[in-house]
Amino acid sequence: MELLQLQYFQTVARLEHMTQAADELNVTQPALSRTISRLEEDLGVHLFDRKGRQIRLNSFGKVFLSHLERAFAELEEAERKIRDLAGLDQGIVSIGITNASILPALLSSFLARHPEVHFRQYLQSPLILRRQLENGEVDFCISNTPIEGTDIEWKKLVTEELLLLVPREDRFIHRSEIYLREVANENFINMHTSYDIRDITDKCLEAGFTPNITLEGNDPLVIGEMVSLGLGVSFVSELTWRRVSDLLQNRLHVLRIIEPNCQRTIGVARLKGRYLSKAAQAFYHFMTNYF
Template sequence: MELLQLQYFQVVARLEHMTDAARSLHVTQSSLSKTIQRLEEDLGVPLFDRSGRSLRLNQFGRTFLHRVERALFELEQGRQEISDLSSPESGSVELAVNTAGMLPEILRKFRGKQPHVHFHVQMSTTDEMRTLLRRGEVDFCLSSPPVRGDDIECQVMLLDSILVAVPKGHRLSDGSSIAVTELKDEWFVGLKRGYSTRDITDRICQSVGFTPKHVYEGDEPARLRSLVEADIGLAFVPESSTWGSTEGNVQYLRIEHRDFVREIGLSWHRRRYLSRTALEFREIATDYFNRLPHRQVHSTSSAIY
């Protein structure tokens, strides 16, 4: 059994398509098929159920894939550790995020201390982040909700209150807070389902007897303010997105419900080797959140979930 066979099997198992896997690996389909066949001969069992051109992992394949991914994960951690020991002044940090509002300032501080370190950021869903962490493909995930799991360590950085944005002159704009039930007849502009703020607000509103009515659903948080200013609808927005912004024609009201809050957390795989540069990034990110004037968390210590 060869390392190349395991690497090829991992890609084919993930894609369950020989042509796509060959394209991803930059090898010919015939060469890839022969490599997988030799692996199956070495194991003495088929790893896929084949029907024409389609492939599906069978029970043997699923069991073997679990072990292969663990083995390749450990080998990659060893490679990273050796690289860190041999070149301590260089390196890279891989990030996955779904909340990027505070990231520029964190990266600015990080680059100021580590100007020669490469970092790469990708936007991902929570499920994608969990997969990336377990495969060892990213160092950290900065997300709301935080990524949690038996093999994932999570540090909650911020409890970010969710406010409702209303245009000045609106019937609700006289006060500084509002009961959630007062919003049941309003129209909203907001993010699509799957974003943490949208999912939290939908769930809480439904628990008190109504579903928010949306006239606009998008994936650009920065656009919501202008839509509220134009009196298109109200918007649920994280308090952190209002820090430093000029008030303009929008007023932000607190919602009288303790669950209108989102957690922002930094997560990493418990067994992933974290380089010196990765550890410094975590230190800088933690320090950034600790210094926020509006910071609120249950605990500043990391916890394993």
């Protein structure tokens, strides 16, 4: 039985709706369902009565929830006392990133618990991030590609899918999936970081063509606006789309890419043996247990 399972259960029990709980927790519904199922397997009983898409907390679930809420209340009280003693909330955490798609949800959840922790973030290429990590300029790096070195420890956080954005008036509007080769003649709009360009180019080459990248930007919302105006198509990460879809979905259509495999793994790198402040340690632990 893991703390993350208990936190997920508490949210599902409060909302009694798996989709809403997944949205609130910023996780996918299948991942949330698997976590709840593992908790029920650990306990040996079902905690919810399921009927179609509806779920209701059953008698086992109600008993478990009442004890869990008391336990969480005690843990929160202990956490507050420890923070007071350790001065955790006065810390500064420095993070290097190659892509910001994963960061908003992480920071939002962490800062809700530790509002006085301050963050510095640096958007750089993996090569520069590795140098910053080795020089002690950042506590750790979040990257779409492993940052390697004899003194560097790399840990996978999550695997996300790359999706394709097209205008709502596009010929693909009635489809949910696409082969990447079908947009070989389209203009591409891309994030301007060097790694993203290389990653996208590699995917297109795998599909048999070289992308014609006509526009670059550094803001997913601006790129979405460009796509909606018919200036081109664009890749978007699953996590980024989840963050901006409410603002853009009426003007854009998103397609899952059937071929080639357009997934990427996001992970975190830290320097082995390097001392981390209490705030940095807390965020690292939170981050590696978030997904």
